[in-house]
Amino acid sequence: MSDAVDAIVDQWVKERADVEDDLWPVQLFGRIQRLAVVIEKSVKANAAQHGLDVGEFDILSTLQRSGPPYALTAGTFLKASMVTSGTITNRVDKMEAKGLVERVRDGEDRRTVKIRLTERGQEVTRAAFTDHLANYARLLADVDRDLVEKAAESLRPVLEALGDTTIK
Amino acid sequence: MSDAVDAIVDQWVKERADVEDDLWPVQLFGRIQRLAVVIEKSVKANAAQHGLDVGEFDILSTLQRSGPPYALTAGTFLKASMVTSGTITNRVDKMEAKGLVERVRDGEDRRTVKIRLTERGQEVTRAAFTDHLANYARLLADVDRDLVEKAAESLRPVLEALGDTTIK
DNA sequence: TGCTCTTATCTCGGTATCGAGATTGTTAAG
DNA sequence: CTTAACAATCTCGATACCGAGATAAGAGCA
Numbered sequence: 466m467s468d469a470v471d472a473i474v475d476q477w478v479k480e481r482a483d484v485e486d487d488l489w490p491v492q493l494f495g496r497i498q499r500l501a502v503v504i505e506k507s508v509k510a511n512a513a514q515h516g517l518d519v520g521e522f523d524i525l526s527t528l529q530r531s532g533p534p535y536a537l538t539a540g541t542f543l544k545a546s547m548v549t550s551g552t553i554t555n556r557v558d559k560m561e562a563k564g565l566v567e568r569v570r571d572g573e574d575r576r577t578v579k580i581r582l583t584e585r586g587q588e589v590t591r592a593a594f595t596d597h598l599a600n601y602a603r604l605l606a607d608v609d610r611d612l613v614e615k616a617a618e619s620l621r622p623v624l625e626a627l628g629d630t631t632i633k
Numbered sequence: 634m635s636d637a638v639d640a641i642v643d644q645w646v647k648e649r650a651d652v653e654d655d656l657w658p659v660q661l662f663g664r665i666q667r668l669a670v671v672i673e674k675s676v677k678a679n680a681a682q683h684g685l686d687v688g689e690f691d692i693l694s695t696l697q698r699s700g701p702p703y704a705l706t707a708g709t710f711l712k713a714s715m716v717t718s719g720t721i722t723n724r725v726d727k728m729e730a731k732g733l734v735e736r737v738r739d740g741e742d743r744r745t746v747k748i749r750l751t752e753r754g755q756e757v758t759r760a761a762f763t764d765h766l767a768n769y770a771r772l773l774a775d776v777d778r779d780l781v782e783k784a785a786e787s788l789r790p791v792l793e794a795l796g797d798t799t800i801k
Numbered sequence: 802t803g804c805t806c807t808t809a810t811c812t813c814g815g816t817a818t819c820g821a822g823a824t825t826g827t828t829a830a831g
Numbered sequence: 832c833t834t835a836a837c838a839a840t841c842t843c844g845a846t847a848c849c850g851a852g853a854t855a856a857g858a859g860c861a
Contacts, residue, residue, distance in 0.1 A: 466789065466790070466793070467789075468789050468792045468793045469792065470789070470792065471789070473698065476698040476699065476700065477698050479700060480697060480698050480699075480700050481697075481698075481759075481762070484762075484763065484766055487766040487767070487769075487770060488766070489778070489781065489782065489785075490766070490769035490770060490772070490773050490781065491766075491769065492782070492785035492786075493773075493781050493782075493784055493785040493788070494672050494769055494772075496785060496788040496789065496791075496792050497665055497668050497669055497672060497788070498669050498672060498673070499715070499792060500665050500669075500788065500791065500792055500795065501665050501666050501668075501669030502715045503715075503795045503796075504662050504665060504666060504795075505666070518816090518817075519817095520817070520818085529648060529649075530641065530644040530645050530648050530649075531644065531648075532644065532647060532648050538839080538840095539839075539840060539841090540838090540839060540840080547667070547670045547671075548818075548819085549818075549819055549820065550820090550839085550840065550841075551818075551819065551820070551821095551840095551841075551842075551843085552817075552818055552819075553840085553841095554840070554841055554842080555817070555818080556817090574826075574827070574838090574839085575825085575826055575827085576825070576826045576827070576838065576839045576840070577826095577838090577839060577840080578839080578840065578841095591649075594649070594652075595652065598652055598655040598656070598658070598659075599655070601655075601658035601659065601662055602655060602658060604658070604662075604795060605658050605661075605791075605794070607794045608790060608791055608794045609790075610657070612787065612790060612791075613657065613658065613660075613661050613791070614657065614660070614661075615787050616661055616784070616787035616788055616791060617657075617660035617661040617664060618660075619780060619783050619784035619787055620661070620664040620665070620668065620784055621634065621635075621636050621638070621639070621664065622634070622776060622777075622780060623664075623668065623773075623776055623780075623781070623784060624636045624637065624638065624664050624667060624668055625634070625636045626773070626775045626776045627668065627671045627672075627772060628671075686846095686847075687847095688847070688848085706809080706810095707809075707810060707811090708808090708809060708810080711809095716848075716849085717848075717849055717850060718809085718810065718811075718850090719810095719811075719812075719813085719848075719849065719850070719851095720847075720848055720849070721810085721811095722810070722811055722812080723847070723848080724847090742808090742809085742856075742857070743855085743856060743857085744808065744809045744810070744855065744856045744857070745808090745809060745810080745856095746809080746810065746811095802861100803860105803861090804859100804860085804861085805858100805859090805860090806857105806858080806859080806860105807856105807857085807858075807859100808855100808856085808857075808858095809854100809855085809856080809857100810853105810854085810855085810856100811852105811853080811854075811855095812851105812852085812853070812854085813850100813851100813852095813853095814849105814850100814851100815848105815849085815850095816847105816848085816849085817846105817847095817848085817849100818845105818846085818847085818848095819844105819845085819846085819847100820843100820844100820845095821842105821843100821844100822841105822842085822843095823840105823841080823842070823843100824839100824840085824841070824842085825838100825839085825840080825841095826837105826838080826839080826840100827836100827837080827838075827839100828835100828836085828837075828838095829834100829835085829836080829837095830833100830834085830835085830836095831832100831833090831834085831835105
């Protein structure tokens with residue numbers, strides 16, 4: 466059994482024998498990066514079926530899973546979504562134009578802006594996320610469930626070590 | 634022990650109890666996607682220190698690991714790099730201007746164009762890749778080596794199932 | 802030779818993202 | 832109450848990428 470990353474590492478061993486002992490992280494990171502590309506394309510296709518791009522779907526999902534009242538500040542998205550502030554502004558602009566979210570200025574601190582799901586935004590998100598999960602399941606249809614769970618478990622300490630954060 | 638993805642899944646369970654049984658792929662895919670972003674940022678920073686962007690570094694690495702004569706067709710990169718043809722053209726244009734690679738038209742089939750590393754390209758790639766591996770090791774410094782290898786192993790069948798390909 | 806189908810690469814308009822700096826509001830010190 | 836420092840968001844130019852279509856070369860067939 467060998468995959469694309471095995472082939473890549475084999476090539477490196479031949480070409481750069483001097484760093485053979487330093488190639489072990491490639492086995493992990495190479496697979497993560499290639500899997501991420503495949504997954505991203507699939508997520509993108511699913512989002513498109515609901516008239517969204519990936520970034521918009523990301524914002525909507527974050528809002529919905531935060532629970533009622535489905536409102537978070539722009540700053541929260543910065544930490545949750547791993548993108549820059551300009552990107553958030555742009556995404557929210559587009560979704561506000563579509564009527565999926567609305568900006569609400571807080572009376573407490575007028576610098577902050579809460580992004581809130583509209584009724585329509587909630588409906589769209591609900592439908593898109595349901596299909597999103599079906600899409601995920603389809604991608605993993607040919608992989609043993611136990612194996613998927615083991616892989617997920619083994620990545621947890623790695624993600625922690627690399628200092629990931631999320632909304633609290 | 635819990636990470637950002639555990640938190641995300643917990644939120645979904647509360648908000649969408651109806652799909653609780655379909656959330657298991659999120660444990661794997663969520664970690665893959667978040668790890669990919671962190672890794673990508675780090676790879677980007679390393680490439681920048683050598684005057685390259687990530688896409689350029691990708692092309693150069695693919696060329697070098699292919700071994701002498703360090704030449705591949707544009708089409709090969711399409712399969713290896715998971716990007717579109719326009720992207721490859723653009724990357725090669727920039728690197729040709731920098732003197733890192735050169736286009737060589739094949740006498741056999743004049744539609745195909747081989748992209749070949751120049752002497753300078755080989756030097757830059759060698760140095761950049763050495764630092765790249767050091768960077769990878771740094772990212773994983775706090776993670777048990779056995780665990781990294783187990784995680785890498787567990788991702789192999791997933792990558793195979795999702796139909797990844799590489800250059801032959 | 803002429804025609805069509807296929808293959809390989811390039812062109813180019815559209816777009817999401819980055820990232821540094823500007824804008825606006827808040828807090829704290831003197 | 833003025834000023835400075837800080838915080839949250841937005842602006843905007845630059846850029847890498849996508850992706851559909853154009854271009855150009857080879858292959859098969861009459």
